[in-house]
Amino acid sequence: MTQLPTNFHILIAGGGISGLALALFLKKAGISCSVYEAYTYRASAGGGFNIAPNGMNVLNTLGLAQKIIDAGAIAEEFCMRNGKGKVIGHIQNGSPEKYGQPGVSLSRAALYDILLEEIHAQGLKIQYEKRLCDIRQDEQGVTAVFADGSQAVGDILIGADGVHSATRQLLFPEGPTPAFTGMKNYGGFTPLSAVPQLTTREINSLNFTFGNNGFFGYCAAGNDMAMWWSNLPSDEPFTKAELESTTLEDVKATMLERYHDYHAPVAALITNTEKVLKVNVSDIASLPTWHKDRVLLIGDAAHAVSPNAGQGASMALEDAMYLAMLLRDAGVGSYAAAFRKFENDRKPRVEKIVAEGRRRGATKTILKPWQAKIREWLMALLIPLFAAKNADWLYKYRLDWKMKY
Numbered sequence: 196m197t198q199l200p201t202n203f204h205i206l207i208a209g210g211g212i213s214g215l216a217l218a219l220f221l222k223k224a225g226i227s228c229s230v231y232e233a234y235t236y237r238a239s240a241g242g243g244f245n246i247a248p249n250g251m252n253v254l255n256t257l258g259l260a261q262k263i264i265d266a267g268a269i270a271e272e273f274c275m276r277n278g279k280g281k282v283i284g285h286i287q288n289g290s291p292e293k294y295g296q297p298g299v300s301l302s303r304a305a306l307y308d309i310l311l312e313e314i315h316a317q318g319l320k321i322q323y324e325k326r327l328c329d330i331r332q333d334e335q336g337v338t339a340v341f342a343d344g345s346q347a348v349g350d351i352l353i354g355a356d357g358v359h360s361a362t363r364q365l366l367f368p369e370g371p372t373p374a375f376t377g378m379k380n381y382g383g384f385t386p387l388s389a390v391p392q393l394t395t396r397e398i399n400s401l402n403f404t405f406g407n408n409g410f411f412g413y414c415a416a417g418n419d420m421a422m423w424w425s426n427l428p429s430d431e432p433f434t435k436a437e438l439e440s441t442t443l444e445d446v447k448a449t450m451l452e453r454y455h456d457y458h459a460p461v462a463a464l465i466t467n468t469e470k471v472l473k474v475n476v477s478d479i480a481s482l483p484t485w486h487k488d489r490v491l492l493i494g495d496a497a498h499a500v501s502p503n504a505g506q507g508a509s510m511a512l513e514d515a516m517y518l519a520m521l522l523r524d525a526g527v528g529s530y531a532a533a534f535r536k537f538e539n540d541r542k543p544r545v546e547k548i549v550a551e552g553r554r555r556g557a558t559k560t561i562l563k564p565w566q567a568k569i570r571e572w573l574m575a576l577l578i579p580l581f582a583a584k585n586a587d588w589l590y591k592y593r594l595d596w597k598m599k600y
């Protein structure tokens with residue numbers, strides 16, 4: 196093994212949400228680290244999402260919550276409609292009074308800009324075009340080997356490399372692999388000025404339309420943009436060729452055909468789309484363990500949550516903060532104890548959320564009109580009964596940087 200750095204040093208594979216947040220929390224804890232990202236910055240930043248109040252509380256600990264709010268759009272409630280636009284029910288999406296922070300929708304690129312600005316302000320660096328392809332570890336430390344032939348050495352390695360994690364495959368070659376959930380996803384960004392029909396309520400909400408032809412979601416995303424997303428049930432995922440060859444105009448035509456009889460402003464959102472994202476939605480069965488010797492998985496690498504849960508980014512943020520606190524409090528020499536405690540404490544929460552994501556995904560399929568009517572009736576009945584309780588266990592979870600763990 197090449198000479199280890201003098202101080203305890205952590206290698207982070209993946210410069211996505213969990214990797215960047217972990218680097219910032221480790222810096223706050225006074226622990227040295229380096230981040231290695233497979234892509235160049237822009238190549239890895241597409242799409243957008245809603246960061247739930249529990250994730251916003253983590254960003255607030257980094258002093259970034261207000262920047263996120265300024266770059267995005269606060270979503271005060273979830274508003275469920277049927278295909279004709281009739282409101283079926285609504286759920287509060289995190290009141291700042293109750294949960295500390297609001298839920299905020301924004302583009303992934305805007306979130307990365309904010310995290311990276313802070314990374315640079317803290318004197319941290321990301322090494323781009325470093326695709327992890329092998330890991331070697333012994334009593335002295337761990338070596339990460341990258342596809343360009345270069346290597347890095349450290350005391351421990353954190354695999355923050357997302358749902359298709361190379362770290363996971365290298366650690367557990369016989370373990371579960373990500374599975375296609377039966378949902379393909381198209382999403383897009385549309386200028387707000389092109390959808391003047393959007394009401395104030397829609398601009399302040401996450402809007403979920405459950406019609407006969409499946410689910411369509413839309414919201415404001417900050418920067419004078421709206422974003423929309425759609426689940427397409429399918430036996431087969433998009434092929435690589437389909438992902439590469441389908442044009443913006445192809446996506447618009449498919450979406451307009453599918454949602455031709457949905458309420459306004461669905462057609463206007465689709466017609467005026469400027470940027471589109473295509474993705475196969477995958478998740479992964481529970482891993483027997485998240486760590487092996489000097490290597491630990493966090494974020495989607497450990498527990499890919501389907502987008503239907505609306506919690507993947509928040510879970511990645513919670514993971515990053517909690518791990519940094521455990522390493523800080525255990526003392527870096529006791530990383531093995533910190534890894535065990537991390538897995539023990541985080542697993543029940545994230546696995547409950549993975550299950551919730553699957554349950555929500557199942558409600559977004561295409562139904563016969565009579566089935567859709569029953570779904571609508573059930574939603575109208577159940578939302579007032581269970582929605583607030585459901586939001587509480589997700590959003591009330593709070594990590595306190597000042598606490599010892």
Ligand SMILES: Cc1cc2nc3c(=O)[nH]c(=O)nc-3n(C[C@H](O)[C@H](O)[C@H](O)COP(=O)(O)OP(=O)(O)OC[C@H]3O[C@@H](n4cnc5c(N)ncnc54)[C@H](O)[C@@H]3O)c2cc1C
Pocket residue numbers: 208209210211212213214231232233234239242243244245246247325326327328355356357358359360361362380382474493494495496500501502505506507508509510511
């Ligand atoms: C369509 C869609 C919509 C979503 N909507 C929401 C939402 O509304 N709310 C929400 O909370 N979550 C949402 N999610 C989930 C959320 O995006 C993920 O849970 C979150 O990004 C996980 O963060 P992460 O850091 O674990 O992984 P990622 O953000 O995926 O980051 C992993 C990083 O590792 C890099 N990498 C990969 N392989 C290697 C390698 N071999 N070597 C080095 N680097 C590597 C990748 O390029 C990437 O930058 C959505 C996901 C999708 C696909």
